[in-house]
Amino acid sequence: xxxxxxxxxxxxxxxxxxxxxxxxxxxxxxxxxxxxxxxxxxxxxxxxxxxxxxxxxxxxxxxxxxxxxxxxxxxxxxxxxxxxxxxxxxxxxxxxxxxxxxxxxxxxxxxxxxxxxxxxxxxxxxxxxxxxxxxxxxxxxxxxxxxxxxxxxxxxxxxxxxxxxx
Amino acid sequence: xxxxxxxxxxxxxxxxxxxxxxxxxxxxxxxxxxxxxxxxxxxxxxxxxxxxxxxxxxxxxxxxxxxxxxxxxxxxxxxxxxxxxxxxxxxxxxxxxxxxxxxxxxxxxxxxxxxxxxxxxxxxxxxxxxxxxxxxxxxxxxxxxxxxxxxxxxxxxxxxxxxxxxxxxxxxxxxxxxxxxxxxxxxxxxxxxxxxxxxxxxxxxxxxxxxxxxxxxxxxxxxxxxxxxxxxxxxxxxxxxxxxxxxxxxxxxxxxxxxxxxxxxxxxxxxxxxxxxxxxxxxxxxxxxxxxxxxxxxxxxxxxxxxxxxxxxxxxxxxxxxxxxxxxxxxxxxxxxxxxxxxxxxxxxxxxxxxxxxxxxxxxxxxxxxxxxxxxxxxxxxxxxxxxxxxxxxxxxxxxxxxxxxxxxxxxxxxxxxxxxxxxxxxxxxxxxxxxxxxxxxxxxxxxxxxxxxxxxxxxxxxxxxxxxxxxxxxxxxxxxxxxxxxxxxxxxxxxxxxxxxxxxxxxxxxxxxxxxxxxxxxxxxxxxxxxxxxxxxxxxxxxxxxxxxxxxxxxxxx
Ligand SMILES: Cc1ncc(C[n+]2csc(CCOP(=O)(O)OP(=O)(O)O)c2C)c(N)n1
Ligand SMILES: [Mg+2]
Numbered sequence: 001x002x003x004x005x006x007x008x009x010x011x012x013x014x015x016x017x018x019x020x021x022x023x024x025x026x027x028x029x030x031x032x033x034x035x036x037x038x039x040x041x042x043x044x045x046x047x048x049x050x051x052x053x054x055x056x057x058x059x060x061x062x063x064x065x066x067x068x069x070x071x072x073x074x075x076x077x078x079x080x081x082x083x084x085x086x087x088x089x090x091x092x093x094x095x096x097x098x099x100x101x102x103x104x105x106x107x108x109x110x111x112x113x114x115x116x117x118x119x120x121x122x123x124x125x126x127x128x129x130x131x132x133x134x135x136x137x138x139x140x141x142x143x144x145x146x147x148x149x150x151x152x153x154x155x156x157x158x159x160x161x162x163x164x165x166x
Numbered sequence: 167x168x169x170x171x172x173x174x175x176x177x178x179x180x181x182x183x184x185x186x187x188x189x190x191x192x193x194x195x196x197x198x199x200x201x202x203x204x205x206x207x208x209x210x211x212x213x214x215x216x217x218x219x220x221x222x223x224x225x226x227x228x229x230x231x232x233x234x235x236x237x238x239x240x241x242x243x244x245x246x247x248x249x250x251x252x253x254x255x256x257x258x259x260x261x262x263x264x265x266x267x268x269x270x271x272x273x274x275x276x277x278x279x280x281x282x283x284x285x286x287x288x289x290x291x292x293x294x295x296x297x298x299x300x301x302x303x304x305x306x307x308x309x310x311x312x313x314x315x316x317x318x319x320x321x322x323x324x325x326x327x328x329x330x331x332x333x334x335x336x337x338x339x340x341x342x343x344x345x346x347x348x349x350x351x352x353x354x355x356x357x358x359x360x361x362x363x364x365x366x367x368x369x370x371x372x373x374x375x376x377x378x379x380x381x382x383x384x385x386x387x388x389x390x391x392x393x394x395x396x397x398x399x400x401x402x403x404x405x406x407x408x409x410x411x412x413x414x415x416x417x418x419x420x421x422x423x424x425x426x427x428x429x430x431x432x433x434x435x436x437x438x439x440x441x442x443x444x445x446x447x448x449x450x451x452x453x454x455x456x457x458x459x460x461x462x463x464x465x466x467x468x469x470x471x472x473x474x475x476x477x478x479x480x481x482x483x484x485x486x487x488x489x490x491x492x493x494x495x496x497x498x499x500x501x502x503x504x505x506x507x508x509x510x511x512x513x514x515x516x517x518x519x520x521x522x523x524x525x526x527x528x529x530x531x532x533x534x535x536x537x538x539x540x541x542x543x544x545x546x547x548x549x550x551x552x553x554x555x556x557x558x559x560x561x562x563x564x565x566x567x568x569x570x571x572x573x574x575x576x577x578x579x580x581x582x583x584x585x586x587x588x589x590x591x592x593x594x595x596x597x598x599x600x601x602x603x604x605x606x607x608x609x610x611x612x613x614x615x616x617x618x619x620x621x622x623x624x625x626x627x628x629x630x631x632x633x634x635x636x637x638x639x640x641x642x643x644x645x646x647x648x649x650x651x652x653x654x655x656x657x658x659x660x661x662x663x664x665x666x667x668x669x670x671x672x673x674x675x676x677x678x679x680x681x682x683x684x685x686x687x688x689x690x691x692x693x694x695x696x697x698x699x700x701x702x703x704x705x706x707x708x709x710x711x712x713x714x715x716x717x718x719x720x721x722x723x724x725x
Contacts, residue, residue, distance in 0.1 A: 011344070012343070012344065016281065016293075019282070019285070020285060023285050023286060027286050057471070060471065061468065061472060064467055064468035065468050067467070067468070068466070068467075068468050069344065070289075070290045070310060070342055070344055070345045071342075071344050072344045073343045073344040074344075
């Protein structure tokens with residue numbers, strides 16, 4: 001399988017930019033694994049993080065095609081060794097069975113998660129971590145009975161004085 | 167000031183004096199503002215034609231061409247034209263009317279999401295949200311369309327933004343944080359390129375459309391002379407080097423000349439300038455320039471290493487890059503005369519393939535028609551082509567002597583492009599004859615542009631190489647599909663002579679090469695839109711041809 005890469009980039013914070021970015025990925029046949037968008041200090045700018053399965057040639061093309069876009073300001077491939085990558089998952093588990101509830105609590109604690117809501121039949125937990133850790137957490141809780149899941153996609157920052165500067 | 171006034175004023179500030187379009191409900195306020203202005207509005211009969219006219223105008227002058235369409239079907243009709251211009255890096259700005267903002271998103275009458283639809287077919291697009299945004303939108307569109315790797319930009323203007331009145335300012339400049347055009351090549355990249363070139367024994371230069379955009383023909387010729395390097399072109403590069411230059415080796419690619427394809431295959435250094443290695447130019451990628459180190463000069467960094475791996479690249483304006491390399495080369499010691507054997511080889515290759523005579527065939531032959539046309543036209547005449555066999559015959563057998571004299575839809579291969587593009591080119595260069603080398607199938611796609619040519623007094627000559635066939639497709643069926651002529655026979659109609667006459671143009675049907683030459687001469691002398699319907703053999707093939715899936719070396723020269 002192709003390696004999973006993370007690319008962070010700054011874009012103009014305006015209508016249509018997310019469409020243009022995802023349209024470029026679709027058109028050129030690059031497969032987005034996850035994408036996250038959010039505001040930064042400058043209200044006119046948004047930061048996107050995309051993770052994508054690609055070989056190095058493809059990854060190079062992705063970066064160049066992004067750089068070519070008028071509304072894309074700055075692009076960087078993130079080196080996993082020099083970056084902090086995080087993703088959050090919200091998960092709703094079937095916890096009618098008290099044993100299930102207990103097991104859920106154990107897993108959530110092990111992954112430093114939070115219990116956000118408890119109902120008689122189910123419970124919602126939040127876990128944040130590296131995407132692989134989220135995968136792990138999900139596979140561990142699967143036997144309990146997952147009712148619903150929502151992942152944010154990866155967001156990332158580089159360590160030290162490395163920056164996605166304009 | 168109203169949005170429409172701002173629109174007209176904005177265009178004037180970009181030195182626009184002509185636009186091509188078809189009006190409609192969502193353009194009424196703008197058109198009303200154009201009434202009495204000194205901007206010329208050339209009425210097309212179909213928006214596709216309008217876009218191709220703007221494209222032809224742009225290519226002929228190297229300046230932005232402008233087209234207009236109303237919302238909905240007007241806008242969708244433009245799309246083929248925009249996509250054609252964009253993929254060939256032609257600077258076109260298209261304006262579309264849109265339903266009023268309050269109706270956008272409601273599936274209103276004649277609403278289409280042209281921003282979404284045109285996203286992949288343009289370099290950039292903008293939807294205006296208030297009258298005061300119009301000047302900046304225009305300035306941005308012209309800036310983006312005409313700088314860097316040029317292309318098509320669409321501006322969508324809702325009707326209320328045309329009507330409403332606001333305080334409006336006209337910016338002198340635009341800047342985008344994410345769009346910086348870097349023309350200056352990196353000196354180290356040029357050092358490296360020059361060093362490699364100085365060591366070449368079998369150098370070949372491939373010139374593409376970027377050479378024309380950056381006005382770098384003189385530099386290509388200069389460096390070719392310095393290195394004694396044969397020059398081949400991509401389809402888009404035709405005209406960069408005069409066809410009668412001794413180092414010119416013709417078109418490279420699926421329908422390239424024998425010498426071009428063989429030289430590229432045997433080269434040790436390939437200097438590729440402003441070309442993007444399209445599959446029609448490279449044929450089988452694995453075989454392309456296999457023994458060669460590739461040096462790529464391009465303004466668009468994303469084209470480097472996209473299809474063909476390079477050993478070095480120079481990113482920037484082709485003219486500046488070549489000037490820099492030439493300067494460096496002049497300081498290096500190298501021995502171009504050592505390439506003497508290479509030049510001998512080129513000349514041998516050149517003799518290897520000339521199309522065979524077929525003395526017993528009663529039809530006029532396409533290569534002969536091309537040569538006759540060349541003989542009659544002045545060297546500075548402009549020629550466009552349609553798509554199919556006609557296009558390849560024109561590319562192979564019609565000599566071009568200068569940049570911006572030969573225009574074709576290379577990237578998209580849009581049938582119906584050549585005729586309206588010729589009209590646009592005529593609007594740009596009324597001083598020279600303009601000829602569309604057409605196929606009967608292609609001409610049928612935009613023949614309604616005859617009305618524009620005649621009514622707007624933009625006389626062009628259409629040479630229909632009439633095989634009553636979608637000939638190029640038929641050629642593939644002959645070679646690869648057991649001659650099963652599915653959906654390619656066009657039958658006996660229309661009668662193109664009568665068709666021309668119906669539009670108030672001149673129609674002629676020559677029966678010999680002599681009559682053909684006379685028809686062209688008369689059309690030029692009278693300066694009237696003329697359709698010259700030239701019957702040719704429906705079975706005639708374009709050769710040479712590299713069959714699909716094969717490398718440049720594997721070219722067929724006969725059936
Ligand atoms: C708009 C469009 N539709 C279909 C095609 C596919 N196509 C490529 S060449 C060709 C035949 C062109 O026929 P004609 O204009 O008569 O040229 P000829 O090959 O006969 O010279 C067709 C149908 C195309 N290139 N463009
Ligand atoms: Mg035909």
